[in-house]
Amino acid sequence: MSSSGRLEGWSAAGEPVSWWQGLIGCTAGLLIAVVTTPVGVSGAVFLLPVQFSVLNVPSPAVTPTNLLYNVVAGPGALLRYRRRGHLGGPLTRLLVLGTLPGVVIGALIRVFILPDPQVFRLLVACLLLPLGLWLCMRTLRPPRRHDTPEGPSPRAITTLAVAVGIVGGIYGIGGGSLLGPILAGRGLPVATVAPAALASTFLTSIAGALTYTVLALTTPGDISPDWALGLLCGLGGLIGGYIGAHLQPRLPETALRLLLGTLAIALACLYAAQGLN
Template sequence: MIQTVEPTPSGVRTLRPPRGPAGPPPSRRAIGLLAVVVGMAGGMYGIGGGSLLGPILVGRGLPVAGVAPAALASTFVTSIAGALTFGVLSLTTTGDIAPEWALGLVCGLGGLIGGYVGAHLQPRLPETGLRLLLGGLAIAVAGMYAVQALA
């Protein structure tokens, strides 16, 4: 049977409750390939891969509780890789491209605290509320990017 995919933005798709069985979950290989592509896009644009990966996987019907750790790990790895890459490039390139290390460490500390608190709160929150929060945040971030692009 051929499965059709609606051309709906992932934030909007995440807001909608799943309609019955979503079909088989994506294979580990498909998720791995998606993670590589998202990591490359995140690295090129300077955003955490989890901000792309999370809504896509939740929109495909995977539970937020299972997607959140993968999204956090994705963001962590791409952030470290990006900071190290720009740090090395700043040593070999003219111009000021070095990371703002203090800002990065403070943001990382916030992410560490948020991840710890989120891991403890997540089992107590309903899946529907988490889906609405994730979808709403994805749409808000997309809106902010659109406004910045138009300005």
């Protein structure tokens, strides 16, 4: 840290990161990951408004910064799930097969088609509102579980993963954060969905962050990640994710799902108002 209170890191806009920005980012990453990890959500979907509105990460650099957060934060929860023997399996392979190409396509769309911050806010609102309503609806009125243990067909899961990967690449959440609640809403056990969704998020976030880094070499504007804030937020998420995965068997799933759904709806309304203003 320098004498002016700046951390030895640089933002995407070329300005040094202040100590309070680093503290807010790390704390936000930790708290969000503790709450979201037990249901298979990395937390990037809720960290994005903090980076966008509080930490002033420019658009579209906020998207690869969120992907960088997933890369750093992911191993904490995945390590805990692996120790419990819940990591891996056919669901993880199907999700990764679809979201990996999807997130690259989404990154290209984000840079060349949706770079405007106002459009981005509206996109955030359109994404978070149905996600929040879905979580609340499926929590209050749980669907019947599938009669067969396979649940949705492998083709359906892969097709859904491609579509979600594209949205995830645009939004900076890797894709697994959307697949988790969708598959859980279809009746698949959270204990199976959560580690698979987080593993998909981790791998696709690596691909997405690399894509944005390559695009930054040839495309003008704030496209590369905010490395300092991404790493600091990810450090908090690394600790919080491990704690959240450890607490999963002890936390009431209904309360967590309702909390996530309500938060998503509130953030969607906020960004819709800002985007339309």
